[in-house]
Amino acid sequence: MNRRRFRGGADRVTGSRRRDLHWPALEPDIAIGLFGLALVIGAYGSIIGAGGGFLLIPGLALLFGLEGAEAVGTGVVTLACLHAAGALAYERQGLVDRPVAAWWAAAAGPVALLSGWLLTNRFDSELLLTTIGLLMIVLAVFVVVGPAGRTIGAIGPGPADPVEPRVGALLAGASGVGFLNGTFAVGGGLIAVPYLARVQRLSAHRAAATTAAAGMVASSAATVGHALAGNIVWSFAPPLVLGAVIGSSTGARLAPRLSPRTVMVLLSAGLVVAGAPLIGFARWA
DSSP, X not given: OOOOOOSSSOOBOTTSSOBOOSOOOOOHHHHHHHHHHHHHHHHHHHHHTSOSHHHHHHHHXXXXXXXXXXXXXXXXXXXXXXXXHHHHHHHHTTXXXXXXXXXXXXXXXXXXXXXXXXXXXXXXXXXXXXXXXXXXXXXHHHHHHSHHHHHHHTOSOOOOOOOOOOHHHHHHHHHHHHXXXXXXXXXXXXXXXXXXXXXXXXXXXHHHHHHHHHHHHHHHHHHHHHHHHTOOOGGGHHHHHHHHHHHHHHHHHHGGGXXXXXXXXXXXXXXXXXXXXXXXXXXXX
């Protein structure tokens, strides 16, 4: 397979998928490309209210030639920063249900760490990317015909509605989402928001806020796991994080101008457009 590599000479350890955790040289044009990719994805993720991991991971693999585990690990670093920024903004608005977020993070965090550390780089790169592509197509259907689209499309100011945490349901749901966050870095928010809205009777906006707070912990834990596994190309992180943070602030200003139907169309289209090429990745990469 003849794919161009951009990491500037990070060394592969013979017989292992691990890479040195130093900072390989990053060419200026690649840094600009990473910044631009993250800028667009940050804005898009803020507009749809469900993050942009499902675009970031394919972008890193298809445009910048990262292996599957490297794309997931490097993307998780960016997603952790995005979740942190979103959680801080929501917390200032008083929208985060702290007890629910704490129980969710308690289960999602360890599962995400272990998944990132022990599972992602066990997959063959092409199989991992194909699986992510198929997952994204399934999520697109989930958005169109399932509760995800109705919940995300309804996100808007909601009342402060504290509830008693349903611990069993939270731990079960968070474990599944933690697995997705750690192993694939896609789909967690799309499942968590409607799940919390349904199980905990949270308003859509409050469910999104609580998901962001818990996602900050899960993504941070996944980052640790992927760092231990050697999946992160660290020199990619600064332009990605900078672009995503700037883009997300822009998207947040644009989001209120869009109708719920437009948001749903943008979300489902993004899943299909980014996921479909991954399914055929092995044939043309």
